[in-house]
Amino acid sequence: MQFAVVAHRTSETNDALAGAAASLGLPASVLSPRDALRTLEPGDIALGRLDVREELDGVERGTEELEQLAVMEVVLLNPPSALVAAHDKLLTARVLRRAGVPHPRTWLIAEGAPSPAPELPVVLKPRFGSWGRDVVLCPTADKLDRELARFAQRPWFPAYGVLAQELVPPLGWDLRVVVSGGRVVGAARRYAAPGEWRTNVALGGRIEPAAPSQLARSLALEAAAAIRGDLVGVDLLPLGGGFVVSEVNGAVDFRRTYALGPGNVFRNAVHELVRVAQLRRAAA
Numbered sequence: 001m002q003f004a005v006v007a008h009r010t011s012e013t014n015d016a017l018a019g020a021a022a023s024l025g026l027p028a029s030v031l032s033p034r035d036a037l038r039t040l041e042p043g044d045i046a047l048g049r050l051d052v053r054e055e056l057d058g059v060e061r062g063t064e065e066l067e068q069l070a071v072m073e074v075v076l077l078n079p080p081s082a083l084v085a086a087h088d089k090l091l092t093a094r095v096l097r098r099a100g101v102p103h104p105r106t107w108l109i110a111e112g113a114p115s116p117a118p119e120l121p122v123v124l125k126p127r128f129g130s131w132g133r134d135v136v137l138c139p140t141a142d143k144l145d146r147e148l149a150r151f152a153q154r155p156w157f158p159a160y161g162v163l164a165q166e167l168v169p170p171l172g173w174d175l176r177v178v179v180s181g182g183r184v185v186g187a188a189r190r191y192a193a194p195g196e197w198r199t200n201v202a203l204g205g206r207i208e209p210a211a212p213s214q215l216a217r218s219l220a221l222e223a224a225a226a227i228r229g230d231l232v233g234v235d236l237l238p239l240g241g242g243f244v245v246s247e248v249n250g251a252v253d254f255r256r257t258y259a260l261g262p263g264n265v266f267r268n269a270v271h272e273l274v275r276v277a278q279l280r281r282a283a284a
Contacts (some may be wrong), residue, residue: 020266033062048078086250099226108284110161177220181272186258
């Protein structure tokens with residue numbers, strides 16, 4: 001039985017997941033979707049790690065290959081439906097709302113669509129976004145109008161529009177919880193860089209180990225189950241005495257500092273993925 005991380009590039013996280021699988025005695029590698037289709041056989045495990053496109057105009061190519069792997073009876077984790085539900089933030093909002101998971105109110109602003117009147121302040125963001133790119137805070141109507149005019153020039157805007165999302169008052173940090181196989185395996189607090197309200201590491205944010213509360217764990221598990229993701233990161237924003245789910249990341253990047261206790265977070269994540277894969281293979 002092989003374990004393949006299906007992605008278009010190596011990364012610290014992808015390599016660590018493959019290395020963890022190898023440490024558990026499984027032949028493991030990071031494969032492109034096409035290479036996975038040529039290499040994997042029935043009973044092997046494929047973990048979908050397709051990310052958002054660099055152009056912010058959808059999910060990376062490879063969803064068709066993932067679907068073909070499932071037809072070939074490869075055990076597919078993070079299937080295309082889950083990846084799209086995580087990466088398309090409008091779909092994420094709808095899925096979480098239906099599941100009763102707390103999430104900021106979200107409006108779509110698009111050409112030809114009825115123009116909503118979101119309550120200020122709001123956060124504007126691409127439907128398919130990552131790395132904190134093109135995420136802006138609009139506290140006033142003038143700022144909102146200026147940013148909408150700017151976004152209208154983006155190549156992705158005609159097809160997808162832009163999202164306006166209720167602002168959860170930023171406190172300078174959020175909590176990322178890593179869920180694997182329906183269990184919490186890692187967490188970290190992410191702190192915004194000085195002068196920045198977004199916590200993305202790509203924007204200079206820093207991370208520290210964190211022990212998530214039972215409430216945080218429960219919300220993360222509910223969000224992961226709602227989108228049916230097998231390995232996801234759930235970003236939680238503090239609000240009052242609790243949290244709201246900000247985003248779900250289907251190709252979540254994390255580090256060894258996310259470990260809960262002395263264990264290896266990647267090894268624990270893969271252990272849970274293999275457990276789930278074996279259960280699904282037995283039930284097939």
